[in-house]
Amino acid sequence: xxxxxxxxxxxxxxxxxxxxxxxxxxxxxxxxxxxxxxxxxxxxxxxxxxxxxxxxxxxxxxxxxxxxxxxxxxxxxxxxxxxxxxxxxxxxxxxxxxxxxxxxxxxxxxxxxxxxxxxxxxxxxxxxxxxxxxxxxxxxxxxxxxxxxxxxxxxxxxxxxxxxxxxxxxxxxxxxxxxxxxxxxxxxxxxxxxxxxxxxxxxxxxxxxxxxxxxxxxxxxxxxxxxxxxxxxxxxxxxxxxxxxxxxxxxxxxxxxxxxxxxxxxxxxxxxxxxxxxxxxxxxxxxxxxxxxxxxxxxxxxxxxxxxxxxxxxxxxxxxxxxxxxxxxxxxxxxxxxxxxxxxxxxxxxxxxxxxxxxxxxxxxxxxxxxxxxxxxxxxxxxxxxxxxxxxxxxxxxxxxxxxxxxxxxxxxxxxxxxxxxxxxxxxxxxxxxxxxxxxxxxxxxxxxxxxxxxxxxxxxxxxxxxxxxxxxxxxxxxxxxxxxxxxxxxxxxxxxxxxxxxxxxxxxxxxxxxxxxxxxxxxxxxxxxxxxxxxxxxxxxxxxxxxxxxxxxxxxxxxxxxxxxxxxxxxxxxxxxxxxxxxxxxxxxxxxxxxxxxxxxxxxxxxxxxxxxxxxxxxxxxxxxxxxxxxxxxxxxxxxxxxxxxxxxxxxxxxxxxxxxxxxxxxx
Amino acid sequence: xxxxxxxxxxxxxxxxxxxxxxxxxxxxxxxxxxxxxxxxxxxxxxxxxxxxxxxxxxxxxxxxxxxxxxxxxxxxxxxxxxxxxxxxxxxxxxxxxxxxxxxxxxxxxxxxxxxxxxxxxxxxxxxxxxxxxxxxxxxxxxxxxxxxxxxxxxxxxxxxxx
Numbered sequence: 001x002x003x004x005x006x007x008x009x010x011x012x013x014x015x016x017x018x019x020x021x022x023x024x025x026x027x028x029x030x031x032x033x034x035x036x037x038x039x040x041x042x043x044x045x046x047x048x049x050x051x052x053x054x055x056x057x058x059x060x061x062x063x064x065x066x067x068x069x070x071x072x073x074x075x076x077x078x079x080x081x082x083x084x085x086x087x088x089x090x091x092x093x094x095x096x097x098x099x100x101x102x103x104x105x106x107x108x109x110x111x112x113x114x115x116x117x118x119x120x121x122x123x124x125x126x127x128x129x130x131x132x133x134x135x136x137x138x139x140x141x142x143x144x145x146x147x148x149x150x151x152x153x154x155x156x157x158x159x160x161x162x163x164x165x166x167x168x169x170x171x172x173x174x175x176x177x178x179x180x181x182x183x184x185x186x187x188x189x190x191x192x193x194x195x196x197x198x199x200x201x202x203x204x205x206x207x208x209x210x211x212x213x214x215x216x217x218x219x220x221x222x223x224x225x226x227x228x229x230x231x232x233x234x235x236x237x238x239x240x241x242x243x244x245x246x247x248x249x250x251x252x253x254x255x256x257x258x259x260x261x262x263x264x265x266x267x268x269x270x271x272x273x274x275x276x277x278x279x280x281x282x283x284x285x286x287x288x289x290x291x292x293x294x295x296x297x298x299x300x301x302x303x304x305x306x307x308x309x310x311x312x313x314x315x316x317x318x319x320x321x322x323x324x325x326x327x328x329x330x331x332x333x334x335x336x337x338x339x340x341x342x343x344x345x346x347x348x349x350x351x352x353x354x355x356x357x358x359x360x361x362x363x364x365x366x367x368x369x370x371x372x373x374x375x376x377x378x379x380x381x382x383x384x385x386x387x388x389x390x391x392x393x394x395x396x397x398x399x400x401x402x403x404x405x406x407x408x409x410x411x412x413x414x415x416x417x418x419x420x421x422x423x424x425x426x427x428x429x430x431x432x433x434x435x436x437x438x439x440x441x442x443x444x445x446x447x448x449x450x451x452x453x454x455x456x457x458x459x460x461x462x463x464x465x466x467x468x469x470x471x472x473x474x475x476x477x478x479x480x481x482x483x484x485x486x487x488x489x490x491x492x493x494x495x496x497x498x499x500x501x502x503x504x505x506x507x508x509x510x511x512x513x514x515x516x517x518x519x520x521x522x523x524x525x526x527x528x529x530x531x532x533x534x535x536x537x538x539x540x541x542x543x544x545x546x547x548x549x550x551x552x553x554x555x556x557x558x559x560x561x562x563x564x565x566x567x568x569x570x571x572x573x574x575x576x577x578x579x580x581x582x583x584x585x586x587x588x589x590x591x592x593x594x595x596x597x598x599x600x601x602x603x604x605x606x607x608x609x610x611x612x613x614x615x616x617x618x619x620x621x622x623x624x625x626x627x628x629x630x631x632x633x634x635x636x637x638x639x640x641x642x643x644x645x646x647x648x649x650x651x652x653x654x655x656x657x658x659x660x661x662x663x664x665x666x667x668x669x
Numbered sequence: 670x671x672x673x674x675x676x677x678x679x680x681x682x683x684x685x686x687x688x689x690x691x692x693x694x695x696x697x698x699x700x701x702x703x704x705x706x707x708x709x710x711x712x713x714x715x716x717x718x719x720x721x722x723x724x725x726x727x728x729x730x731x732x733x734x735x736x737x738x739x740x741x742x743x744x745x746x747x748x749x750x751x752x753x754x755x756x757x758x759x760x761x762x763x764x765x766x767x768x769x770x771x772x773x774x775x776x777x778x779x780x781x782x783x784x785x786x787x788x789x790x791x792x793x794x795x796x797x798x799x800x801x802x803x804x805x806x807x808x809x810x811x812x813x814x815x816x817x818x819x820x821x822x823x824x825x826x827x828x829x830x831x
Binding site: 001002003006007009010011012013014016017018019020023024027028422450451452487488518520522538540 | 671672675676679680683684689692693696697700702714715722726762763766767781785786788796799800801813814816817820821824
């Protein structure tokens with residue numbers, strides 16, 4: 001095909017990319033209406049997002065483990081989404097001493113910890129329970145239950161189903177050498193594999209016959225007691241029942257599913273549908289508004305510890321939570337009972353207590369089919385967050401784009417938009433106090449723009465309001481606004497509260513720092529207190545016949561003395577040449593700089609982080625400390641003090657990790 | 670700026686994502702970002718390159734969150750509004766062109782997308798991709814030849830089979 005015809009076909013193809021003129025008109029109206037300053041932008045959230053507000057309160061959870069504290073007194077101190085797993089594929093969670101085990105459908109068993117994550121075994125498992133000493137995993141797969149010795153890697157099958165009629169599943173350690181499990185009998189004559197029986201048994205060693213304990217599923221032994229919780233089907237739906245093993249005495253904890261008892265035996269975490277009466281048939285799942293709840297194992301008090309805003313298509317308010325009925329998906333709704341079609345934005349599954357009883361892990365996914373599953377951790381305490389802690393939680397939630405959690409910290413949820421560029425890369429709490437009888441917290445927030453010379457610093461005063469559920473942010477004031485931007489010809493300009501100052505003129509960069517071929521300033525970071533401007537100079541690949549390859553130079557510029565220093569130069573990443581820099585993030589104290597680097601000679605998404613210590617004049621690659629193999633990408637996220645939060649992608653999963661730049665160690669957030 | 674570039678931004682994002690739903694969201698995001706930056710930063714020297722850079726990064730971020738390929742409804746939309754005869758002919762050509770574009774390395778496809786669907790000048794593409802204007806010009810010319818060969822091969826293959 002000749003070029004003329006090709007260009008004609010390209011033009012035809014372009015014309016068939018139809019522009020949505022309705023959207024164009026709608027947005028035009030929005031922008032005409034908008035007359036606001038930068039701070040207002042931060043308090044505004046996309047109109048679409050405003051539809052899914054739910055007042056989740058940072059009520060926290062507790063200091064699980066403190067005597068005499070009931071579940072209703074618990075406060076959520078922090079909510080972290082630290083692993084994103086492939087679509088719909090995470091099946092269960094087990095944790096011991098900071099190591100989290102998750103079986104992933106079609107991938108195998110993964111373990112996540114401070115050194116990243118790796119595949120522990122190829123075997124596909126559906127259920128997991130870890131022994132108190134953290135050495136043995138109880139697992140279920142295809143109707144068979146067995147153990148896996150984590151140290152030796154030895155697999156044992158203890159209860160073998162036939163894969164047709166008899167299935168063993170949901171094993172849960174009760175004490176050393178004993179566990180509870182479910183034996184499920186299917187009716188082979190029924191095409192839909194109807195469950196003929198589902199009963200909980202106790203395994204007491206190979207020498208003793210199993211003991212049947214109850215009809216039901218999802219057993220959760222209560223540590224230190226001869227008792228367990230489980231799911232029991234009733235006329236009103238699925239109930240969570242506390243049962244004394246020996247006497248058979250029972251009491252209802254709540255309606256819900258997937259109970260998990262804390263290792264200290266005080267609390268049970270479970271999933272509960274806050275919305276009554278799911279519609280019948282295929283609408284049932286869509287109408288659910290599920291949350292993770294925590295209750296006392298004595299059943300006295302309970303409370304939700306997650307939020308689940310309605311999906312954006314729906315504008316209606318959430319139905320009253322807590323004491324409403326829950327009906328299982330399989331139960332037809334009562335005739336004539338109306339129920340909304342849209343349910344919660346999220347689905348929750350497999351709540352599991354940490355081995356120290358301070359946190360609950362759970363799997364969270366968007367309700368959309370095929371959505372990715374996130375492993376989240378909820379840190380609980382009896383303490384109410386202070387104003388500074390509340391603002392810190394808000395800052396981190398915004399940076400991590402956890403809008404639901406961020407909104408839960410606001411008194412009102414106005415138009416609030418978080419875009420990908422420019423984006424927040426760090427913050428510093430400057431101080432706190434009281435003005436006009438109200439507490440306030442001053443924060444410096446830092447903004448960057450991917451692969452562009454742009455760095456903003458805004459000093460903001462947030463005012464807080466004490467409520468029954470803790471402090472929430474109720475207003476803010478922009479105190480100072482600094483922005484450094486660069487132009488294509490290399491001029492860097494500082495704008496402060498409307499006043500402009502040229503920091504660097506084109507041609508001011510010393511000749512010895514410049515390559516013979518083309519280059520440009522690709523990103524920057526500014527620390528006014530140190531007169532420090534850090535630049536990445538992108539040496540460009542010369543494609544017009546020259547031999548220059550792409551490389552990155554990290555340059556320090558003293559804005560007061562107007563002096564330059566070459567700190568680091570990277571022409572290769574391992575064996576790969578043509579290196580580019582996508583971003584630079586500097587720690588608030590100006591001591592550390594983190595660079596996102598990539599090579600054109602590597603696969604498109606491959607990326608690396610380099611952390612440079614300006615005091616020690618030393619560069620680290622945190623990925624060298626990771627246990628993960630087959631790394632696909634390592635990317636910066638934000639600085640929290642001298643801790644760099646970053647993500648690691650491997651096996652199609654993305655994990656959030658923290659690099660302590662002072663100690664040069666890795667940990668989970 | 671909004672009036673001048675909305676259509677180009679929209680088409681660029683639509684081609685990249687292949688989803689009208691995602692495109693509506695992303696284009697809204699692009700102009701929200703542009704609005705915010707525009708009101709706090711200096712007026713960009715090359716406004717189109719600036720707004721397309723925002724669009725490009727927004728799409729990249731989107732892809733990082735979830736990888737997607739061009740969906741079927743977009744492919745179908747390429748074959749709309751032709752007479753029956755034209756439709757068959759154009760549909761085949763467009764289909765082959767689409768495949769040929771998909772065959773290109775990412776950066777080459779990006780150059781062509783910016784050039785032909787976002788209607789950008791060589792200088793503007795250079796500003797977005799960090800390349801010299803001459804480099805972009807040379808590359809576009811080379812890619813046209815390459816695409817022409819690929820489309821020709823594709824059409825011959827289709828004719829041979831059909």
